[in-house]
Amino acid sequence: MKKKDFRAERKQHRIEENKIFILKAAEKIFAQKGFSLATMDDIAEEAQFSKATLYRYYKSKSEIFFEIIYKSFEEVLQKTKKIKKEEISAEKKLRELIYYVSSYYHKKKNISRIFIMEKSAVRKILNLNSKEQFLPLSKHPPIPAIFKAKMEEIFNIMCEIIKEGIKSGEFRNVDIRNAGFILGAMIRGFHFRGPMQDAEFSLEESTELLHSFFLYGIKKDRKA
Amino acid sequence: MKKKDFRAERKQHRIEENKIFILKAAEKIFAQKGFSLATMDDIAEEAQFSKATLYRYYKSKSEIFFEIIYKSFEEVLQKTKKIKKEEISAEKKLRELIYYVSSYYHKKKNISRIFIMEKSAVRKILNLNSKEQFLPLSKHPPIPAIFKAKMEEIFNIMCEIIKEGIKSGEFRNVDIRNAGFILGAMIRGFHFRGPMQDAEFSLEESTELLHSFFLYGIKKDRKA
Amino acid sequence: MKKKDFRAERKQHRIEENKIFILKAAEKIFAQKGFSLATMDDIAEEAQFSKATLYRYYKSKSEIFFEIIYKSFEEVLQKTKKIKKEEISAEKKLRELIYYVSSYYHKKKNISRIFIMEKSAVRKILNLNSKEQFLPLSKHPPIPAIFKAKMEEIFNIMCEIIKEGIKSGEFRNVDIRNAGFILGAMIRGFHFRGPMQDAEFSLEESTELLHSFFLYGIKKDRKA
Amino acid sequence: MKKKDFRAERKQHRIEENKIFILKAAEKIFAQKGFSLATMDDIAEEAQFSKATLYRYYKSKSEIFFEIIYKSFEEVLQKTKKIKKEEISAEKKLRELIYYVSSYYHKKKNISRIFIMEKSAVRKILNLNSKEQFLPLSKHPPIPAIFKAKMEEIFNIMCEIIKEGIKSGEFRNVDIRNAGFILGAMIRGFHFRGPMQDAEFSLEESTELLHSFFLYGIKKDRKA
DNA sequence: TATGAATGAGCATTCATTCAT
DNA sequence: TATGAATGAATGCTCATTCAT
Numbered sequence: 024m025k026k027k028d029f030r031a032e033r034k035q036h037r038i039e040e041n042k043i044f045i046l047k048a049a050e051k052i053f054a055q056k057g058f059s060l061a062t063m064d065d066i067a068e069e070a071q072f073s074k075a076t077l078y079r080y081y082k083s084k085s086e087i088f089f090e091i092i093y094k095s096f097e098e099v100l101q102k103t104k105k106i107k108k109e110e111i112s113a114e115k116k117l118r119e120l121i122y123y124v125s126s127y128y129h130k131k132k133n134i135s136r137i138f139i140m141e142k143s144a145v146r147k148i149l150n151l152n153s154k155e156q157f158l159p160l161s162k163h164p165p166i167p168a169i170f171k172a173k174m175e176e177i178f179n180i181m182c183e184i185i186k187e188g189i190k191s192g193e194f195r196n197v198d199i200r201n202a203g204f205i206l207g208a209m210i211r212g213f214h215f216r217g218p219m220q221d222a223e224f225s226l227e228e229s230t231e232l233l234h235s236f237f238l239y240g241i242k243k244d245r246k247a
Numbered sequence: 248m249k250k251k252d253f254r255a256e257r258k259q260h261r262i263e264e265n266k267i268f269i270l271k272a273a274e275k276i277f278a279q280k281g282f283s284l285a286t287m288d289d290i291a292e293e294a295q296f297s298k299a300t301l302y303r304y305y306k307s308k309s310e311i312f313f314e315i316i317y318k319s320f321e322e323v324l325q326k327t328k329k330i331k332k333e334e335i336s337a338e339k340k341l342r343e344l345i346y347y348v349s350s351y352y353h354k355k356k357n358i359s360r361i362f363i364m365e366k367s368a369v370r371k372i373l374n375l376n377s378k379e380q381f382l383p384l385s386k387h388p389p390i391p392a393i394f395k396a397k398m399e400e401i402f403n404i405m406c407e408i409i410k411e412g413i414k415s416g417e418f419r420n421v422d423i424r425n426a427g428f429i430l431g432a433m434i435r436g437f438h439f440r441g442p443m444q445d446a447e448f449s450l451e452e453s454t455e456l457l458h459s460f461f462l463y464g465i466k467k468d469r470k471a
Numbered sequence: 472m473k474k475k476d477f478r479a480e481r482k483q484h485r486i487e488e489n490k491i492f493i494l495k496a497a498e499k500i501f502a503q504k505g506f507s508l509a510t511m512d513d514i515a516e517e518a519q520f521s522k523a524t525l526y527r528y529y530k531s532k533s534e535i536f537f538e539i540i541y542k543s544f545e546e547v548l549q550k551t552k553k554i555k556k557e558e559i560s561a562e563k564k565l566r567e568l569i570y571y572v573s574s575y576y577h578k579k580k581n582i583s584r585i586f587i588m589e590k591s592a593v594r595k596i597l598n599l600n601s602k603e604q605f606l607p608l609s610k611h612p613p614i615p616a617i618f619k620a621k622m623e624e625i626f627n628i629m630c631e632i633i634k635e636g637i638k639s640g641e642f643r644n645v646d647i648r649n650a651g652f653i654l655g656a657m658i659r660g661f662h663f664r665g666p667m668q669d670a671e672f673s674l675e676e677s678t679e680l681l682h683s684f685f686l687y688g689i690k691k692d693r694k695a
Numbered sequence: 696m697k698k699k700d701f702r703a704e705r706k707q708h709r710i711e712e713n714k715i716f717i718l719k720a721a722e723k724i725f726a727q728k729g730f731s732l733a734t735m736d737d738i739a740e741e742a743q744f745s746k747a748t749l750y751r752y753y754k755s756k757s758e759i760f761f762e763i764i765y766k767s768f769e770e771v772l773q774k775t776k777k778i779k780k781e782e783i784s785a786e787k788k789l790r791e792l793i794y795y796v797s798s799y800y801h802k803k804k805n806i807s808r809i810f811i812m813e814k815s816a817v818r819k820i821l822n823l824n825s826k827e828q829f830l831p832l833s834k835h836p837p838i839p840a841i842f843k844a845k846m847e848e849i850f851n852i853m854c855e856i857i858k859e860g861i862k863s864g865e866f867r868n869v870d871i872r873n874a875g876f877i878l879g880a881m882i883r884g885f886h887f888r889g890p891m892q893d894a895e896f897s898l899e900e901s902t903e904l905l906h907s908f909f910l911y912g913i914k915k916d917r918k919a
Numbered sequence: 920t921a922t923g924a925a926t927g928a929g930c931a932t933t934c935a936t937t938c939a940t
Numbered sequence: 941t942a943t944g945a946a947t948g949a950a951t952g953c954t955c956a957t958t959c960a961t
Contacts, residue, residue: 034944041945059283062933073947074292075933084931114466177275185465194465205460213429213437237430240464241418242338287956297922299958308956481925489924507731511952521926643911653881654907660884661877677956684877687867687911745939745943748934884933 042080046094048086049201054133058088087195096173099127100199103180113188114238120184121210121237128214129226172194178203209233267292270318273311280357282284282312302370315358323351327404337412338462344408345434345461346454352438353450402427433457493518494542497535502582506536509586524531544621547575551628561636562661569685570657570678576662576673592693626651654685707774714752717742719765721759726806730760763806770844771799776777785860786910792856792907793882794902801898850875878909 048070052061060196063084068072081087107118128135182203190195194202224232272294276285287308305311330343407425411413418426434457443446448456496518500509511532515522530536554567595653636642642650658681672680720742724733726763735756739746753759780790856877860866882905897902 075947197465201456204466205456208436209433211326211439212432215435215439232425236464238464239465240462241421241426242462299922523926649904651785656884657881657889660880663883663887680873680877747943
């Protein structure tokens with residue numbers, strides 16, 4: 024009995040490993056080529072599996088991409104939650120947030136690019152994966168909803184940190200959601216430069232810069 | 248002789264008109280579908296030319312895209328120069344700049360997305376225009392000097408406006424290029440939200456928000 | 472003006488020719504391999520066009536097959552109508568009918584095989600051409616009215632010929648539709664032998680045989 | 696020793712059972728989808744075995760199909776022989792034959808369709824069983840003697856029944872083999888209607904119809 | 920010049936079959 | 941023995957680009 028359990032477990036483990044391996048390979052390829060230009064052959068070669076094998080693990084190219092994005096979101100959400108709970112000043116939380124999101128963008132720069140940018144590709148992907156949306160077939164709930172929800176959750180946490188700062192008197196009494204928006208935009212925009220702006224900042228420099236400008240602005244004198 | 252000149256001129260004019268017409272059509276399609284998903288058939292249909300005719304005017308799909316981007320840059324550069332020369336405070340110039348760039352992004356949202364984001368599409372595009380280059384896959388493609396130059400020119404103008412503000416005492420004594428960077432990032436990031444964030448701001452609201460946060464930050468108290 | 476008309480006409484003609492050429496090639500291939508085993512590559516090679524060109528003329532493999540069947544039906548229907556109108560005895564009409572249908576089966580043996588036999592392939596084909604239909608999987612697919620109508624028309628003409636014969640006193644007073652059914656079955660079955668029955672009859676022999684056996688089944692008066 | 700024998704026997708028995716079980720499943724799937732469209736996955740799922748296990752019992756998809764057809768033939772042959780030996784009039788034997796063959800077609804409708812119709816599938820199948828043969832594409836494949844022999848045996852029995860009838864004065868003095876041919880054709884054609892002819896006859900009705908039409912074609916003496 | 924026609928090179932996906940445990 | 945995993949070889953279909961008129 025035990026043996027069998029172990030075996031099943033190991034098998035499950037192998038499957039999980041392979042799926043992750045494929046995901047890694049796919050991520051690399053997607054990052055290099057974007058969604059449309061990436062081919063299953065590329066991914067297969069990178070993953071050192073045959074193309075057909077890819078299809079044992081994932082139903083389609085779209086599903087692979089979907090999975091990558093999904094895991095990304097989840098990861099960011101978890102980390103963001105953790106930061107929020109720490110017992111430090113709002114300003115410090117902000118810094119940590121900026122640092123983490125920056126590092127995330129740094130790591131996943133190109134994948135997130137695709138998601139944020141290849142608008143109609145993404146639309147296609149999500150449509151394809153949710154044509155059967157009227158049937159609760161797969162484990163993933165109706166697609167756009169889940170992403171939207173996760174995005175909002177992340178955004179809300181950002182807002183709450185800002186709120187804390189206002190309450191504690193650290194921050195001005197700005198519109199919270201607008202501020203959240205601006206912060207998100209700054210970080211995003213900072214890491215999504217075009218293919219020709221190559222000024223390089225270290226993670227620390229990036230964080231420092233973003234943090235400082237978001238906190239202080241550039242105006243010399245301020246009324247409130 | 249004169250007659251011929253006129254004829255040639257008119258012909259040249261017609262050609263120019265057609266090229267622009269094609270560009271407009273292509274822009275619309277690229278905006279809708281991104282680079283990879285847009286087909287020459289789509290563009291031809293939109294432009295009401297035959298596909299083959301497109302190839303009379305442009306060597307390739309890539310070249311069309313290239314041309315669109317190129318004209319965009321030129322337009323932004325001219326406008327930016329104009330703003331700089333106006334006789335108003337740096338703060339006001341900044342506001343105008345934000346307003347203009349925002350409106351630009353608004354108009355060309357999807358096209359600029361593609362340029363900024365579809366990294367390997369861009370690589371492909373630009374390669375075609377300079378076939379001798381075999382680039383390493385890992386880095387930004389070596390961009391034709393012309394683009395780089397234009398970008399820098401735009402960026403420099405932004406920096407000069409900030410510099411003016413510092414000189415005139417309007418702005419804090421921040422690092423100019425960093426500030427320019429942050430400003431660019433904010434605007435860019437503000438207009439490049441993912442496919443599911445749909446908060447909408449009017450152009451005026453956007454400008455106000457960006458301007459205000461860039462100027463003042465969110466911190467309540469400031470030392471310098 | 473005239474020139475243009477001619478040109479357009481000639482062009483239209485060329486298109487029609489090519490379509491027919493492709494159809495011929497496809498028919499040959501389908502006959503050799505059946506629907507599923509026939510590939511677009513096969514057809515393209517046979518037609519001496521590139522595969523992509525096939526798709527200029529027909530939207531899909533299914534459509535090609537569909538077209539072949541459709542034209543077949545039409546041809547048979549026309550011929551059948553003509554036979555019915557001739558001013559000869561019912562018995563002779565029957566013979567002509569048998570002769571014609573036999574020659575038709577002979578020519579199109581394998582194509583008609585596919586249509587009559589590759590049930591689920593046909594279902595697939597026809598579904599594709601009429602997506603609006605949601606069929607129960609268990610039964611015959613609701614076929615485009617057009618096919619059903621044509622088939623019935625043909626069948627009805629057969630019945631009418633039999634009816635004529637009964638009225639004229641040539642035939643026994645059998646159930647007309649049953650007799651029609653049997654006649655159809657005889658001819659069909661005669662020409663659809665398995666892949667290992669290779670007794671060969673000439674067209675005349677086939678006709679004679681079928682006619683004689685069918686007739687002496689329903690003929691009222693007989694010598695021997 | 697004895698023990699071992701039992702074990703071996705039981706094992707053999709299990710194997711036989713499994714083979715039959717697989718055959719049943721395959722038959723169902725083939726009937727639903729035809730040869731080409733049926734996948735080993737389908738069959739495996741239906742048989743509740745793993746795909747690989749199928750290959751333990753049969754070398755290929757083709758072999759499975761082959762086996763199904765083979766058993767069919769054998770069954771028909773046995774039954775036909777039995778009918779022939781019965782001590783009843785030729786007319787009655789004919790009726791029994793028609794009844795049995797009809798019921799057989801009814802049961803195996805789709806399988807027999809495939810065999811009779813999917814010409815090149817059959818060629819493929821049978822080739823696999825005799826790899827040395829490279830056949831011209833235009834003609835019937837050289838079929839294993841065994842099939843041909845069985846078919847002929849069945850056909851011969853039909854002929855002999857007709858012969859009996861002629862001898863006994865029940866039937867006209869027709870060409871025996873031709874009559875056999877026509878009978879076969881009638882039954883076959885009756886049960887192989889296209890996908891759109893859906894007149895339904897009960898087994899009894901079918902038999903009655905076929906018998907009556909065939910008989911009154913060859914019967915010497917008739918009342919009406 | 921303008922364009923309908925033609926195509927080579929791909930691409931996502933499938934499936935019969937083999938392999939390793 | 942039974943099977944989950946792996947894959948080579950296809951296959952239908954697409955699309956940027958070229959050709960011929």
